[in-house]
Amino acid sequence: MTSILLGAFSLFCVGPSLMLSLPDSLGLMAVGQVLLGITIIFLFIPCLPEMVNVAVPYFPGQEERVNNLACGMFNSFLGGG
Numbered sequence: 599m600t601s602i603l604l605g606a607f608s609l610f611c612v613g614p615s616l617m618l619s620l621p622d623s624l625g626l627m628a629v630g631q632v633l634l635g636i637t638i639i640f641l642f643i644p645c646l647p648e649m650v651n652v653a654v655p656y657f658p659g660q661e662e663r664v665n666n667l668a669c670g671m672f673n674s675f676l677g678g679g
Contacts, residue, residue, distance in 0.1 A: 601640035608633035646672055 611630025614622035650668050657664050 601637040605634060605637040605641065608637060642672070642676065 608630045610618050610620060611626050612634065613627075614620060620626060646668065649672070650665055653664050653668060654661055
């Protein structure tokens with residue numbers, strides 16, 4: 599819950615917020631981006647074991663490979679997105 603709230607606040611910082619009367623400044627945008635990068639990790643990491651658990655039955659006997667590919671894809675999409 600904490601990371602959801604911090605993530606929501608960081609999104610207010612990224613763009614000029616009329617609701618919170620935050621100015622349109624580059625420094626505030628940078629703080630918002632950094633805070634969003636830190637908090638989004640805590641939202642996405644719990645999803646990784648669920649992805650692996652869903653994929654393992656489709657590839658019996660290759661659990662290590664499924665783990666490696668899931669981690670690689672997760673990091674690729676997170677870094678590229």
